[in-house]
Amino acid sequence: xxxxxxxxxxxxxxxxxxxxxxxxxxxxxxHLAECSSCRERAEEYCALDxxxxxxxxxxxxxWRAFQSPFGKMRIAASRKGLVELTxxxxxxxxxxxxxxxxxxxxxxxxxxxxxxxxxxxxxxxFDARRTRFELPVDFGGLTDFQRxxxxxxxxxxxxxxxxxxxxxRRIGRPRASRAVGNALGRNPVAIVVPCHRVVRSDxxxxxxxxxxxxxxxxxxxxxxxDLLDLEELELGGExxxx
Amino acid sequence: MESLTLTxxxxxxxxxxxxxxxxxxxYGDEIERHVxxxxxxIDEARDIVQxxxxxxxxxxxxxxxxxxxxAWLYRVATRxxxxxxxxxxxxxxxxxxxxxxxxxxxxxxxxxxxHGLSDxxxxxxxxxxxxxxxxxRDAVWLRWIEGVDYETxxxxxxxxxDAARANVYxxxxxxxxxxxxxxxxxxxx
Numbered sequence: 001x002x003x004x005x006x007x008x009x010x011x012x013x014x015x016x017x018x019x020x021x022x023x024x025x026x027x028x029x030x031h032l033a034e035c036s037s038c039r040e041r042a043e044e045y046c047a048l049d050x051x052x053x054x055x056x057x058x059x060x061x062x063w064r065a066f067q068s069p070f071g072k073m074r075i076a077a078s079r080k081g082l083v084e085l086t087x088x089x090x091x092x093x094x095x096x097x098x099x100x101x102x103x104x105x106x107x108x109x110x111x112x113x114x115x116x117x118x119x120x121x122x123x124x125x126f127d128a129r130r131t132r133f134e135l136p137v138d139f140g141g142l143t144d145f146q147r148x149x150x151x152x153x154x155x156x157x158x159x160x161x162x163x164x165x166x167x168x169r170r171i172g173r174p175r176a177s178r179a180v181g182n183a184l185g186r187n188p189v190a191i192v193v194p195c196h197r198v199v200r201s202d203x204x205x206x207x208x209x210x211x212x213x214x215x216x217x218x219x220x221x222x223x224x225x226d227l228l229d230l231e232e233l234e235l236g237g238e239x240x241x242x
Numbered sequence: 243m244e245s246l247t248l249t250x251x252x253x254x255x256x257x258x259x260x261x262x263x264x265x266x267x268x269y270g271d272e273i274e275r276h277v278x279x280x281x282x283x284i285d286e287a288r289d290i291v292q293x294x295x296x297x298x299x300x301x302x303x304x305x306x307x308x309x310x311x312x313a314w315l316y317r318v319a320t321r322x323x324x325x326x327x328x329x330x331x332x333x334x335x336x337x338x339x340x341x342x343x344x345x346x347x348x349x350x351x352x353x354x355x356x357h358g359l360s361d362x363x364x365x366x367x368x369x370x371x372x373x374x375x376x377x378x379r380d381a382v383w384l385r386w387i388e389g390v391d392y393e394t395x396x397x398x399x400x401x402x403x404d405a406a407r408a409n410v411y412x413x414x415x416x417x418x419x420x421x422x423x424x425x426x427x428x429x430x431x
Contacts, residue, residue, distance in 0.1 A: 010411055013418075018328045019407075026317075033316035041418075042320075043279035047425040048418050049327055050282045054364035055371055055387045056334060096376055105365070107372040109383040112390055112398055 005035050012038055016045040059106035061099050064115040065092065069126050070214060075118055078106070081136030082118065085189045088210060102141060122191065128221060131158035133192050142188075145173075149183040156197040159222040163201045185209045191218065199227065266295060269312055273319050280323045282358050290322050331389060363428050370420050378413030385410045 007028060014020040015028045032039045061083065063076040068087065074095050076084040084099065099108045124130035137154070139147045148171040155170075156162055162170075164177040164184075173179070184195040185207065196218040200206040205227065208215035216228050270291060277287035297318060359367065374382060380399055384390040385406075390398075395406040 009415055013411060013414055016324070016327070018324065029317045029320050030313050032320060033310075033313040039276060043276065044418050044422055044425060045414070046280040046323075046327060047282065048414065048421060049331070049386075051359055051364070051367045051421070052331075052386055053334065054359055054367040055383070058364060058368045060383075093376070100372070105369055105372060107368060107374075107379060107383060108376075110380045110398060112384055112388060112394070 005031075005038060007031060007035070007038055009041065012041045013045050016042055016049060055107065059103070061103050061106045061108045062111035062114050063096065063099065063108065064111040064119060065095075066119050068122065070217075073122070075115055075122075076108075077111075077115060077118065078103070078138045078140065080140065081138035082189050082192055083138050083140070085122075085192055086210075087214075125191070126221065131222075135192055137189050137193060145171075145179065146183045146186065149180050150187060150189075150193050150195075153184060153187070153195050153198055154193050156194055159197075159219075159224055161197045161199050161219075161224065161227065164198055164206065165201055167198055181206065194218075197222075203227075265298070265311060265315065269315050273315055276316070277319050277323045280320070281326055286326060287323075290319055290326075293322065294319050334389070359424075359428055363424055366424055367417075367421065370417055374413050374416065378409045378416070381406055381409035382413035382417070386414065 011020065011024065011028060015025055020028065028038070032042060059078060061076055061078055063074060063084075065072055065074045067073070070087040071089065073085070073087045074090075074092075075082060076099055083103075086095070090098075096108050118135055121130060121133055121135060125133070137150075139150060142150070149167060152167050152170045153162075164180045165174070167184075168174050168177040168180045171180075180198075184198055186209070187193050187195040190196070190210070196208060196215045198206070205212060205215055205219075219225075219227055273294070274284075274287050274291045277290050278284050281287055281290075294315060298315075371379060371382065377399065381395055384395045384398065385392070392403045392406050392410075395410075396403045399406060399409075401409075
């Protein structure tokens with residue numbers, strides 16, 4: 001801007017965005033004829049404005065947080081489907097940071113209603129009003145093996161359980177039950193991809209990332225009290241799920 | 243064009259008479275360049291400049307003392323260009339709002355407005371947006387990409403409307419600085 005120019009960067013931006021109030025905007029419109037640096041700046045803001053289209057068509061990760069019986073739950077989705085569901089006690093910054101590390105090129109932004117339907121389906125599940133999620137899941141960025149394991153686990157219906165060995169067999173790697181356990185342990189979309197429905201061959205529940213009591217609570221919701229012992233059922237009661 | 247003359251103030255030399263058809267020769271290219279840079283489309287810029295001559299003849303501007311033809315032409319042309327930009331923004335915002343649900347394997351919509359950037363250019367824009375500090379990124383995304391109003395943004399980000407607006411502006415100022423080289427490069431393509 002020239003030496004006698006009283007317009008700030010913000011004024012030019014407000015003018016381009018249509019945020020400038022009437023008279024200030026009109027003055028600037030006249031001023032642009034005289035001030036080549038303001039004019040150049042206005043052109044750059046217009047170019048920036050046009051390039052918003054690049055973000056509308058590209059990758060984006062949206063996230064949302066809400067209260068659940070498991071505590072504060074956070075979900076994230078690409079344009080293709082859910083990429084994360086967790087109730088780990090993180091703060092928002094740590095959660096966003098994790099997503100940024102996983103999706104390097106995609107802007108990670110808070111959602112503005114897009115994920116309401118996902119939240120709603122989860123509430124319905126916790127209230128025992130839903131036995132099946134109608135949600136796309138995006139396994140992008142995972143290894144082929146993880147993807148195969150999670151896809152196989154996704155085939156288990158409400159209240160249906162399989163063993164780690166069953167899953168290993170289903171993906172054609174019958175000796176890989178330990179690796180299957182590891183892949184399920186790193187399931188980024190818990191509950192919706194029902195890794196809690198995979199148990200040990202000896203009838204015990206096996207592990208669960210985030211705590212076994214959550215696995216018990218989920219199987220309890222799904223009517224599989226037969227797999228739980230009394231003591232653990234009481235834990236489920238503590239979570240307010242019964 | 244009719245041979246109509248209007249008075250133009252020119253510095254200390256006093257008012258002079260300028261035939262209307264001289265305007266086009268004198269200011270047409272300059273204004274068309276400016277509007278082209280604003281809109282990223284030479285065709286739309288030409289339309290606006292054509293309209294400009296028609297408007298000037300149909301509704302002769304009220305030249306007050308000290309007014310100037312060039313400034314008037316700029317004013318009419320840039321206001322018109324801003325209207326085009328804002329109509330595009332509303333159109334794109336509506337499309338984005340319509341795609342609020344998860345769409346598996348979403349393909350680009352046929353009615354999507356083309357941003358005119360190369361693939362690498364578009365990639366760079368997305369990367370720079372992704373690198374904004376998270377408050378600015380959220381605010382910029384909601385306002386600039388999705389066209390959400392400041393009241394809703396403030397609610398969503400749990401801050402005041404002034405803070406929401408400040409975050410949008412800081413983010414866009416930073417993007418303009420970081421991407422200034424890109425417009426120049428892309429213009430050469």
